Amino acid sequence: xxxxxxxxxxxxxxxxxxxxxxxxxxxxxxxxxxxxxxxxxxxxxxxxxxxxxxxxxxxxxxxxxxxxxxxxxxxxxxxxxxxxxxxxxxxxxxxxxxxxxxxxxxxxx
Numbered sequence: 001x002x003x004x005x006x007x008x009x010x011x012x013x014x015x016x017x018x019x020x021x022x023x024x025x026x027x028x029x030x031x032x033x034x035x036x037x038x039x040x041x042x043x044x045x046x047x048x049x050x051x052x053x054x055x056x057x058x059x060x061x062x063x064x065x066x067x068x069x070x071x072x073x074x075x076x077x078x079x080x081x082x083x084x085x086x087x088x089x090x091x092x093x094x095x096x097x098x099x100x101x102x103x104x105x106x107x108x109x
Contacts (some may be wrong), residue, residue: 004047005040008057010064018085020055023107027058028068028078035094036077042097043079045109054081054107081107 008016008026017073027043029036041056047056061068061076071080071087081104082088093101101108 003044004051004056005044006055006057008059008064010066013059013064013067015084016057017082021083022053022055023081023083023088023099024057025081025104025107026057028061028071028073028076029058029059029084030062030076032062032105033076039079039094042095042100043097045097046101046104054104078092 003029006016007100017026025043027036027039029040045054046054059067061073073080075092077092077094079089079091079100080087087109089102089104095103
């Protein structure tokens with residue numbers, strides 16, 4: 001999906017997400033997922049505006065099913081926020097920007 005969102009894979013997940021010094025929001029998505037495409041521009045904007053506070057990355061569940069399975073991702077989009085190697089917040093489903101910003105408020109301040 002490009003822009004401000006980097007992709008992570010099963011192979012890069014531990015280094016880029018679990019070992020990160022700041023919170024990381026992982027967007028579990030797939031090409032065929034309509035709601036995933038709706039939330040991507042919102043995440044792009046949040047990534048651009050809040051890159052100093054949170055890193056936002058995408059993980060394609062079709063290309064990297066091991067990580068999605070490990071974290072119990074059953075529906076997409078699923079947005080997990082990781083801090084210090086642990087999931088500290090989960091948001092399931094596409095939401096409009098104001099609702100997503102409210103859900104993620106503590107990480108965007």
